Amino acid sequence: MVKVYRSHPGPDDYVGRVEAGGKVYGQEFGPDRYLGRVEESGRVYRHLPGGPDEYLGRVATDGTIYRHVAGGPDENVGRVEASGKVYARRPGITPDRLLGRVNGEPQLLAGGAAYFLLFAED
Numbered sequence: 001m002v003k004v005y006r007s008h009p010g011p012d013d014y015v016g017r018v019e020a021g022g023k024v025y026g027q028e029f030g031p032d033r034y035l036g037r038v039e040e041s042g043r044v045y046r047h048l049p050g051g052p053d054e055y056l057g058r059v060a061t062d063g064t065i066y067r068h069v070a071g072g073p074d075e076n077v078g079r080v081e082a083s084g085k086v087y088a089r090r091p092g093i094t095p096d097r098l099l100g101r102v103n104g105e106p107q108l109l110a111g112g113a114a115y116f117l118l119f120a121e122d
Helices: 107-118
Strands: 002-006 013-018 023-026 033-038 043-046 054-059 064-067 075-080 085-088 097-103
Touching (some): 013 107, 054 107, 064 107, 085 107, 097 107
Antiparallel strands (some): 002 013, 043 054, 064 075, 085 097
């Protein structure tokens, strides 16, 4: 199991987890909420009740995160470092924005899932 933390000044906030099978859960009061899944190929899906899951994007083996663009090339939107830190890409020479971190293995897959499913409102 991989634990996911949102970065803040001061202590980071625990926001959810990625289970060994790739299922992603967001922390809530009471039972955690199932948000989606990440496959071993790096593809990330959002769970849609009553319908097929929505493909959001993928994380490459080098840690680059790509958002799916229908009919066009996927967009580079972030990265996951070997340390487990997850960053949102900023255009130009501006440094990428730290969103949070993942603790556990597999970090790259969990980091990609966290980008789309747990840090989505950023």
